[in-house]
Amino acid sequence: MVRRLLLAVLFACMCAPALAQTAPEVATDLPAAVAEEEIAVSSAYSGSYITVFGVNPDRRGRGDIVVVLRGPEERATIMRKRRVFGVLVNGDPVRFADAPAFFAVLSNRPIRQIASPQAIWAYGLDPAAAARLDSEVPPTADPSAYRAALVRLRTAQGLYQVHTGRPAQSETRAGLTMYQGGLFRAVVRLPANAPIAQYYADTYLFRDGRLISRQRVPITVSRVGIERRIHDLAVNASFFYGLLTVALALFSGWIAALIFRRT
């Protein structure tokens, strides 16, 4: 609760100056919804698709749509390998606070044609802009290289995705497609390694580089069935869970020894 409050205050602090200079009156009435508001993680879970759809309220269809899917914010450390006496050592750690564990941005046009660099930074419309630097960067190092490394490493894991300026692709199915009458539909693949947490789908309507309207829709990813029971046991009754694991280990060892004695 305190953490969430802190984040909210932080978010407000970060956005306030930007909001003041770009668009003081941003509406929050953009009609947008998510097809999968609740995603159930069972033992057969192997990732999911998330579909965000909505309508551009402008009758002549002016403006651009940006959809951002954000995972929980967490801390991350990036270290660079250095050679010390011929051996590679992880050194020069740089810390990031509020680096989203999952981040996907989708838009109908390349994001730099839609929003100004200031707006991209203020609203966190780019994976590099979403993470916040939280420590001193070593004097010899370049902070943007660390930021780029964070994005590169998370992109390689499929946790950061950029699908800007293109409709949904047939092979990945991810992308944002505009239809007649201002209807839009964005599809993102949520990989199985994305954390089980609360996600938010943020939809932004930009016109002439200015933010006109926005909408936030929560998406809950949670465990169900046996997955949930095991996880709850591990968290709420961890000592018992440890004993259970040990018992299982001894039992399987005993069974194996027994079976192989007979044969």
Next chain:
Amino acid sequence: MIYLPIAEMPVNVLLVLLVSGGVGFVSGLVGVGGGFIMTPSLIFLGVPAPVAVATGASQIAATSFSGIMTQTRRKSVDWRMGLLLSIGGIVGSTLGVWLFERLLRLGQLDLIVSVLYLLLLAGVGWLMLAESIAVIRGRSSGAVTILRRPARTIAHQLPFRMRFPRSGLYISVIPPLALGFFIGALAAVMGVGGGFILIPAMIYLLRMPTNVVVGTSLFQVLVVTVLIVILQSTATQTVDLVLAALLMVGGVVGAQFGARLGAGLKGEHIRALLGLLLLAASAKFAADIVIPPAEMYTLGGGQW
């Protein structure tokens, strides 16, 4: 494919069974827990490192217990020695878990673990290989092998001596306690059972006969890994029950086949095999910390 509730990722069931079966086979053959192959294999499959370390311990516990069941029928566990080693191991691994957390916070855990692996595996592997090759050569040329066992080591000079009937030893209790402590601490830091260091140490330091070494080390490894599983479950909650079950099935079946084959092999052949294995593993660790990778940056967790 099955989704792991704690690791939060799907894995291929057959692949995990195959890997754990292979590791179990080797562990049954030479009497090590196999953690030093299992943990890196799991990380290679994409399992987060803390989950791999903690869950691997439960698999080692299962494999060691199954191994002990087989070994006791061959009367090859020195219970008294095992108990002393375990007491040292319990204290050592508790300290080791604390040290593990410290190093993790400093962000230097990877390097320390790699260097430790490199030095220990290379040193122990070379020692075993050289020694067993000498024995095998000596035997094939018809020369008489002289038993070095009665040689007196420091274990015979220290106070608090105790009789170990099954090993035929009358030595101080300090070296087994210290050895257990050292192995326990090392095991917790490196995420392994520690059998691969314990076995040579028992042979060369304590001068225990080879036939009781395997069973006794399995006993110590069992006690330490059971403790680690419970400590990790309560402290870090990184033990994945589903993954553990998969590893156990593969591990114990493999271990049984390994133990069967191992019973038909000569001691020096087993040691030569283990020596080769350790040298191969150390070469991999050497490559990892010397050859620059394509990606010079690494992503760490949120601990600081």
